[in-house]
Amino acid sequence: MASTHNEVASGSFLGNLLSFSIYKRNQGRVTRQLTFAALAIAIAVGVWRLAAVLPLLLASDVSSSSDLGVVRFLLPGLLLAAGLWVSFRIVCTPRFADFLIAVEAEMAKVSWSSWPEVVRSSIVVIFMMFFLAAILGLYDLFWWFLLRALQGSGG
16 A cells, blocks of 8 residues: 555655646646647547447447437547546656656747748759749650650551
């Protein structure tokens, strides 16, 4: 019994999962929120898909439609709640939270380009993509005509 309490107190994953505290609450807040939002969206889409497919999977096993309704919404609802809680706790675990805090600190050091510079660079990249696509298309046509001519004269 004492070893289990020590593992929970020392910061084991299960201890962090069952904790209600937030590690370094005011540091890395934006990065943590965005990471949690991405995890929450992924879980919500998965649960939504499960709710759509579950009636098809259970149609032959459930005798009444009221049982199907309970299973269709109860199971995905419980999975959604558990998934959101685990996502929230993962973002607050010390090791992962320290990583997100460091990511936010590094992102603050980045010198971001101005909007006009981004637009100019994007125009150059898009122009080069079309230019190179045209060159590759011309090479393709050249080789197509050459190989057609050689095939016609050889056969």
